[in-house]
Amino acid sequence: MTPAVVVAVVIVIALIAYAVTGGADFGGGVWDALAHGPRRREQRALIASALAPIWEANHVWLIIVVVLLFTCFPRAFADLFIALHVPLSLMLVGIVLRGSSFIFRAYGSKRLAAQARWSRLFAAASIVTPLVLGASIGAIASGGVTRSLHLLDRGDSSAGEMMVQLALRSWLSTFDLTVGLLTLAGFAWLAAVYLCVEAKDDALRDDFRARALWTLASLVALMVLAPLAARAQAERLYHALMDQWWSWPYVGITAVAAAMSGWALWSRRFQLARLAAPAVVALVLGGWALAQYPYLIPNRWTIADAAAPPITIELVLIAVALGSIVLFPSLIYLMRIFKKEDAPGVPGNELTTDD
Amino acid sequence: MSDVLAARFQMAMSLAFHIIFAVVGIGMPVLMVIAEWRWRRTGDATYLELAKRWAKGAAVLFAVGAVSGTVLSFELGLLWPGFMRYAGAIIGMPFSLEGFAFFTEAIFLGIYLYGWDKVSPRAHLAAGVMVAVSGAASALFVVMANAWMNTPVGFRAIDGSLVDIDPIAAMLGPASFPEALHMIIAAYAATGFAVAGIHALVLLRTPGSAFHRAALAIGLTMGVPAGLVQPLSGDISARYVARWQPAKLAAMEGQFRTERGAPLRLGGLPNESARNTPYAIEIPRGLSLLAYHDPRAEVKGLEAFPRSAWPPVAVVHISFQVMVALGGYLVLVGVWVMARAIRRRPLAESRWLMRAVTIAAPMGFIAIEAGWTVTEVGRQPWIVFGLVRTSDAVTPFTNLVVPFVAFTALYFFLGVVTAWLLYRLVAKSAP
Numbered sequence: 027m028t029p030a031v032v033v034a035v036v037i038v039i040a041l042i043a044y045a046v047t048g049g050a051d052f053g054g055g056v057w058d059a060l061a062h063g064p065r066r067r068e069q070r071a072l073i074a075s076a077l078a079p080i081w082e083a084n085h086v087w088l089i090i091v092v093v094l095l096f097t098c099f100p101r102a103f104a105d106l107f108i109a110l111h112v113p114l115s116l117m118l119v120g121i122v123l124r125g126s127s128f129i130f131r132a133y134g135s136k137r138l139a140a141q142a143r144w145s146r147l148f149a150a151a152s153i154v155t156p157l158v159l160g161a162s163i164g165a166i167a168s169g170g171v172t173r174s175l176h177l178l179d180r181g182d183s184s185a186g187e188m189m190v191q192l193a194l195r196s197w198l199s200t201f202d203l204t205v206g207l208l209t210l211a212g213f214a215w216l217a218a219v220y221l222c223v224e225a226k227d228d229a230l231r232d233d234f235r236a237r238a239l240w241t242l243a244s245l246v247a248l249m250v251l252a253p254l255a256a257r258a259q260a261e262r263l264y265h266a267l268m269d270q271w272w273s274w275p276y277v278g279i280t281a282v283a284a285a286m287s288g289w290a291l292w293s294r295r296f297q298l299a300r301l302a303a304p305a306v307v308a309l310v311l312g313g314w315a316l317a318q319y320p321y322l323i324p325n326r327w328t329i330a331d332a333a334a335p336p337i338t339i340e341l342v343l344i345a346v347a348l349g350s351i352v353l354f355p356s357l358i359y360l361m362r363i364f365k366k367e368d369a370p371g372v373p374g375n376e377l378t379t380d381d
Numbered sequence: 382m383s384d385v386l387a388a389r390f391q392m393a394m395s396l397a398f399h400i401i402f403a404v405v406g407i408g409m410p411v412l413m414v415i416a417e418w419r420w421r422r423t424g425d426a427t428y429l430e431l432a433k434r435w436a437k438g439a440a441v442l443f444a445v446g447a448v449s450g451t452v453l454s455f456e457l458g459l460l461w462p463g464f465m466r467y468a469g470a471i472i473g474m475p476f477s478l479e480g481f482a483f484f485t486e487a488i489f490l491g492i493y494l495y496g497w498d499k500v501s502p503r504a505h506l507a508a509g510v511m512v513a514v515s516g517a518a519s520a521l522f523v524v525m526a527n528a529w530m531n532t533p534v535g536f537r538a539i540d541g542s543l544v545d546i547d548p549i550a551a552m553l554g555p556a557s558f559p560e561a562l563h564m565i566i567a568a569y570a571a572t573g574f575a576v577a578g579i580h581a582l583v584l585l586r587t588p589g590s591a592f593h594r595a596a597l598a599i600g601l602t603m604g605v606p607a608g609l610v611q612p613l614s615g616d617i618s619a620r621y622v623a624r625w626q627p628a629k630l631a632a633m634e635g636q637f638r639t640e641r642g643a644p645l646r647l648g649g650l651p652n653e654s655a656r657n658t659p660y661a662i663e664i665p666r667g668l669s670l671l672a673y674h675d676p677r678a679e680v681k682g683l684e685a686f687p688r689s690a691w692p693p694v695a696v697v698h699i700s701f702q703v704m705v706a707l708g709g710y711l712v713l714v715g716v717w718v719m720a721r722a723i724r725r726r727p728l729a730e731s732r733w734l735m736r737a738v739t740i741a742a743p744m745g746f747i748a749i750e751a752g753w754t755v756t757e758v759g760r761q762p763w764i765v766f767g768l769v770r771t772s773d774a775v776t777p778f779t780n781l782v783v784p785f786v787a788f789t790a791l792y793f794f795l796g797v798v799t800a801w802l803l804y805r806l807v808a809k810s811a812p
Contacts, residue, residue: 079494083484083488083490083491085487086484089450089454092454096465097476097477100465101466103469107459107776108778111459115787119787123791125448126798129441129445133802134798185779188779189779334469335546337547341548349481356489360488363492363500364495
């Protein structure tokens with residue numbers, strides 16, 4: 027493996043880390059929106075107390091992905107951000123509104139009307155952001171990004187045509203939207219699984235268990251649908267994923283992981299489900315990365331062609347290694363404090379009491 | 382509005398918004414740690430209450446800072462892909478390190494804000510120290526990236542691309558030390574005076590409140606020393622600018638002619654077409670003395686540079702005047718505070734001092750905005766000084782006025798809500 031490939035692997039790992047941590051935080055927002063039944067207030071309180079201490083740290087994985095991408099693959103980064111200007115801008119608005127509405131709700135007025143307003147914004151941003159993030163990834167995989175960039179290079183489209191191409195045609199194919207839905211369902215599912223573990227009483231746990239099971243069903247449907255959409259619209263990706271010697275074993279492992287997480291949920295082995303669920307998400311993202319190898323952007327930039335000079339890659343790898351020495355113990359410390367199995371129930375929201 | 386202008390406005394607006402929260406992120410943890418440490422030392426519950434109240438405000442400010450910082454990292458690509466394509470490999474190093482510093486900051490912030498009852502008191506205080514240290518480290522790394530844009534080193538430029546790059550040398554270029562020093566001190570001064578000013582305002586109504594007196598003292602303990610030493614770091618910065626970016630210095634001073642024994646101008650309104658700066662109070666030889674520590678030194682005027690390489694002179698000059706004037710006010714208030722403190726007179730009993738400190742509350746932040754205007758507008762028309770023009774780095778995506786308006790509206794909304802929440806927090810703490 028060349029150093030550039032190692033960095034690309036690190037970027038994929040960081041993206042997976044973002045999906046299974048930060049992604050689940052967005053999923054929490056989805057369940058905030060869909061809170062219902064007699065325990066809807068308790069559901070929302072559980073989500074809020076689960077998110078509060080960790081969402082900012084989880085969010086940094088995304089920053090790491092962006093920074094590593096522009097440092098180590100600057101030309102591919104520039105192309106991506108030109109072709110995906112609209113979805114990435116929408117995603118940014120979603121990220122800003124999700125984070126700020128969450129904190130405004132926690133620290134703002136405790137009147138029900140004010141709380142409900144921030145909740146709606148928090149929920150809407152938590153739904154839109156994963157959709158757009160997923161569609162952007164779909165657009166890279168399906169070649170929508172590549173097509174836009176080729177048209178831009180040719181330079182024979184009018185400014186108006188180019189605008190429409192970049193704004194709408196880069197990223198809105200059926201396949202891209204399927205990946206968007208897949209991302210949303212995956213994030214919501216992760217959140218539901220984690221919340222089963224976090225819930226302190228059985229009724230609340232059953233609420234999220236039911237949600238996790240239903241979401242898993244829709245997720246599996248989308249995981250079957252996405253390759254079918256790929257066959258029609260992202261042929262290269264489909265063949266790269268399905269025509270390898272490892273294709274069927276890989277699909278098999280993913281299916282086993284999904285089945286195991288479903289069984290774990292069904293039989294109330296929530297700790298096992300908490301391990302199996304992120305494994306499924308990691309396998310799906312990893313499959314995309316494998317199918318696309320050696321390309322960062324299909325038919326546009328291979329890892330080798332887009333790579334920054336070796337000195338940059340080597341220094342970044344050193345920085346990542348040294349940074350990890352600080353980062354991982356700190357992260358483990360954070361999770362041990364707030365996500366211990368036998369942690370005493372976080373009292374609703376400590377901040378509400380003295381208001 | 383042209384696309385490049387819309388992109389510049391969007392970037393400027395995003396930076397101007399984020400810098401406030403970034404600065405609070407550097408200064409506020411220090412104040413909270415001091416308060417908590419005082420509580421542990423004295424057992425006085427006032428200090429614990431103070432740390433907890435500050436932590437509430439900080440939680441809101443940190444969250445808005447985290448999301449607005451994300452916007453900036455995306456905007457590098459959304460608005461300036463030409464710049465990133467050209468310079469990503471060399472400028473990415475400090476950003477990568479900043480990523481890890483930000484991670485550490487976010488992790489320990491979570492522990493600090495939500496871990497009061499979950500970790501030992503010692504561990505809690507240590508988490509606060511980690512937030513303070515990683516906040517300052519983030520600032521250091523980000524400023525290093527900006528410093529490279531002002532004094533690009535560590536490469537050879539051949540045919541519009543960079544070869545033989547040395548990212549470490551690039552990080553440690555000539556602007557890094559003076560810029561980072563000036564910024565980090567500014568963050569402590571601005572936050573310290575802002576916090577002191579808010580509590581001084583409450584003390585004007587209730588001079589006897591022990592809670593607000595304690596808060597005032599801690600705010601000033603950080604703000605006053607930082608405010609007093611800032612002119613020294615400013616001197617280092619000015620001499621670096623004189624040497625490395627003479628056109629920027631000329632714009633800062635409204636200096637059009639190249640001359641020996643150049644005067645220092647206070648105020649004035651530079652006129653680019655007439656090439657003079659009327660209405661200024663001129664201190665003879667002052668500029669030569671300050672920039673080169675030699676009253677007869679030659680200072681290059683803007684006339685020494687082609688017209689196409691001038692920054693917008695009036696904006697840079699006026700911003701510089703504003704920064705220096707506000708910094709000067711903080712120095713005066715700092716001296717006043719020191720004079721009273723040395724004579725062991727309670728600060729809160731001087732209503733005039735409390736008024737002066739209240740007025741100082743926003744000044745550090747306005748000075749920081751003005752200072753960054755000098756740095757960034759003063760670098761124009763270059764995005765990488767002397768190498769890449771800003772207009773060549775902008776995205777080919779068009780209609781950039783749309784995202785500019787959208788993000789401006791979004792930030793206006795966030796700013797108003799944040800200000801309202803902080804007002805509520807302060808109003809509740811007032812007796």
